[in-house]
Amino acid sequence: MGEEISLEHRFQAYVDADNKVEPKDWMPEKYRKTMIRQISQHAHSEVVGMLPEANWITRAPSLRSKLILLAKVQDEGGHGLYLYSAAETLGISREELLDDLLAGRAKYSSIFNYPTLSWADMGAVGWLVDGAAIANQVMLCRTSYGPYARAMVRICKEESFHQRQGYEIMMHLAAGTPEQKAMAQDALNRWWWPSLMMFGPPDDQSPNTAQSMAWRIKRKTNDELRQEFVDKTVPQVEFLGLNVPDSHLKWNEAREHYDFGPIDWEEFFQVVGGNGPCNKERLAARQKAHDDGMWVREAALAHAKKRAAASASNALKTSAA
Numbered sequence: 001m002g003e004e005i006s007l008e009h010r011f012q013a014y015v016d017a018d019n020k021v022e023p024k025d026w027m028p029e030k031y032r033k034t035m036i037r038q039i040s041q042h043a044h045s046e047v048v049g050m051l052p053e054a055n056w057i058t059r060a061p062s063l064r065s066k067l068i069l070l071a072k073v074q075d076e077g078g079h080g081l082y083l084y085s086a087a088e089t090l091g092i093s094r095e096e097l098l099d100d101l102l103a104g105r106a107k108y109s110s111i112f113n114y115p116t117l118s119w120a121d122m123g124a125v126g127w128l129v130d131g132a133a134i135a136n137q138v139m140l141c142r143t144s145y146g147p148y149a150r151a152m153v154r155i156c157k158e159e160s161f162h163q164r165q166g167y168e169i170m171m172h173l174a175a176g177t178p179e180q181k182a183m184a185q186d187a188l189n190r191w192w193w194p195s196l197m198m199f200g201p202p203d204d205q206s207p208n209t210a211q212s213m214a215w216r217i218k219r220k221t222n223d224e225l226r227q228e229f230v231d232k233t234v235p236q237v238e239f240l241g242l243n244v245p246d247s248h249l250k251w252n253e254a255r256e257h258y259d260f261g262p263i264d265w266e267e268f269f270q271v272v273g274g275n276g277p278c279n280k281e282r283l284a285a286r287q288k289a290h291d292d293g294m295w296v297r298e299a300a301l302a303h304a305k306k307r308a309a310a311s312a313s314n315a316l317k318t319s320a321a
């Protein structure tokens with residue numbers, strides 16, 4: 001018991017000195033569980049996050065926009081893979097992580113439970129959702145768990161491309177016909193508040209923030225990041241000639257930040273609890289992809305077994321010779 005406490009003190013001093021924790025280092029069990037929780041939720045978000053956009057690949061308005069959207073969605077699949085691998089370094093298998101997702105035990109970002117109703121939503125998702133993801137993930141490049149921090153560096157570079165892809169769509173629509181501008185405004189209206197919710201509950205209702213800040217998993221709180229996102233994004237809305245759907249939004253000279261209206265946390269908790277507009281559809285799509293891919297997993301395993309048996313028999317022959 002005393003030894004455990006002194007290990008915990010040493011661990012805290014180690015992260016306080018800004019060192020990275022690596023998979024084989026000693027870590028408190030709660031740190032390991034927190035990292036598995038956060039990294040796997042993040043991986044699930046990337047993979048489920050492919051679905052709202054995949055909806056528009058076949059309906060992209062030009063070959064160029066289709067290619068770019070395809071590349072973006074493919075990047076998200078890649079982010080999911082790095083992140084599942086990072087989670088696996090903590091001693092959990094990919095099968096367990098996926099079982100938790102498909103059984104509804106694991107969370108993924110609330111944002112992906114909203115529908116993508118028009119092409120302008122591809123603009124709003126890239127601009128706002130990836131913009132919010134970057135705000136959160138730039139901080140995570142300095143998170144204390146080494147494999148997660150390193151995965152984040154590449155992911156952030158790709159997210160910057162995604163954010164520009166979205167903003168470019170919004171620029172075209174906002175400078176287009178009155179109907180196109182109205183589409184852009186409608187998408188902004190629907191995605192603004194859910195994007196602010198992505199940062200998680202307010203700090204005083206966030207059970208994990210204090211410990212995660214102490215362990216340098218999180219470097220900024222949910223409210224700090226949300227404020228940064230609003231401050232950065234409002235001028236981008238103004239540049240587009242659109243309006244933020246918030247009558248309380250106002251620059252606060254004294255704080256040097258925008259004040260913004262109350263967030264509907266009841267809606268957030270409903271969506272996180274499984275009752276958002278698309279939760280069931282998203283999980284059903286993941287379950288179908290998992291079932292459809294079963295033969296690939298089985299074939300890969302059978303092939304790996306065959307190769308292992310062949311190399312074992314070759315090794316036997318060599319040692320007998």
Ligand code: FAQ
Nearest residue numbers: 042045046049108109110133197198199200206207208209
């Ligand atoms: N949705 O105590 P906290 C992307 C949960 S990637 C659902 O504040 P924490 C790329 C939270 O898990 C987007 N659940 O928790 C892309 C906790 O529940 P638990 C994903 C949420 O962990 C773009 C409970 O509420 N990014 O978008 C949400 O300290 C476009 C209490 O919350 C990441 O995952 C939410 N929004 O802070 C892909 C980044 N917020 O687990 C495709 C990594 C909170 O105790 C298209 N994650 N909850 O049962 C993080 O930075 C943190 O986990 C937070 C939450 C900030 C999300």
